[in-house]
Amino acid sequence: MPFEDLPDRLTEVRQRIGEATRRGGHGQEVRIIAVTKTHGPEAVAAAWNAGLEDVGENRVQEALGKMAAETPPVRWHLIGHLQRNKVKSADAFFLVHSIDNLRLAAAANAHAASIGRPLPGLVQLNVVGEETKGGFAPNELNAAADQLSAMPGLDVRGVMTMARLGADEAELRRTFSGARAAGEALRGRGFKATELSMGMSGDYEIAVEEGATYVRLGTILFGERE
Numbered sequence: 001m002p003f004e005d006l007p008d009r010l011t012e013v014r015q016r017i018g019e020a021t022r023r024g025g026h027g028q029e030v031r032i033i034a035v036t037k038t039h040g041p042e043a044v045a046a047a048w049n050a051g052l053e054d055v056g057e058n059r060v061q062e063a064l065g066k067m068a069a070e071t072p073p074v075r076w077h078l079i080g081h082l083q084r085n086k087v088k089s090a091d092a093f094f095l096v097h098s099i100d101n102l103r104l105a106a107a108a109n110a111h112a113a114s115i116g117r118p119l120p121g122l123v124q125l126n127v128v129g130e131e132t133k134g135g136f137a138p139n140e141l142n143a144a145a146d147q148l149s150a151m152p153g154l155d156v157r158g159v160m161t162m163a164r165l166g167a168d169e170a171e172l173r174r175t176f177s178g179a180r181a182a183g184e185a186l187r188g189r190g191f192k193a194t195e196l197s198m199g200m201s202g203d204y205e206i207a208v209e210e211g212a213t214y215v216r217l218g219t220i221l222f223g224e225r226e
């Protein structure tokens with residue numbers, strides 16, 4: 001059976017998440033997104049059978065392929081970059097975590113108006129100014145919020161961030177608490193923005209301590225990717 005140790009891995013992860021939630025003291029609920037990128041549809045089935053209802057993919061095409069295969073009724077999350085000219089594909093997802101610039105936001109807003117349904121999304125934040133990653137810098141957020149307020153087609157549910165590869169604990173905390181502060185700022189401006197998508201296999205416990213409501217886990221559930 002593929003991924004036969006997934007249930008045991010998941011039990012351990014859930015326990016660690018519970019402990020991290022208590023240490024962090026934010027009292028949030030944490031959902032696990034099973035990141036199935038590079039694995040076949042059988043990973044989605046394994047996740048569902050293990051009791052996971054949320055699946056994340058970072059590429060649109062790969063995700064659409066798995067949706068078309070016989071897979072269980074999971075909620076699909078887009079956690080990678082969405083090209084503006086592919087904004088229609090956002091319809092296939094429960095939540096787009098990667099609203100990383102205003103031109104994409106505007107395209108999503110226009111598309112939502114055309115189909116008559118707002119698009120649920122997270123604002124991607126680039127806390128430490130990594131040039132290789134998209135996302136808003138914290139000091140751009142206020143101006144961006146003004147623009148987003150004028151886009152009723154975009155349902156801003158919260159903030160997503162990724163820590164820098166190799167970041168030490170102090171930087172991880174700075175990154176994750178920066179995202180939490182951004183969420184608070186958005187709520188202060190009238191957005192619902194209660195979700196915080198942050199934490200991957202190597203840093204999810206710290207992310208949960210800092211308030212994550214979604215952790216995006218691949219390797220720790222499914223093993224190393226090829």
Ligand SMILES: *Cc1c(COP(=O)(O)O)cnc(C)c1O
Pocket residue numbers: 035037058079080162199200201202216217218219220
């Ligand atoms: C691949 C990926 C993950 C999962 O990474 P792991 O380290 O394997 O848990 C999480 N978030 C994003 C955006 C990813 O692309």
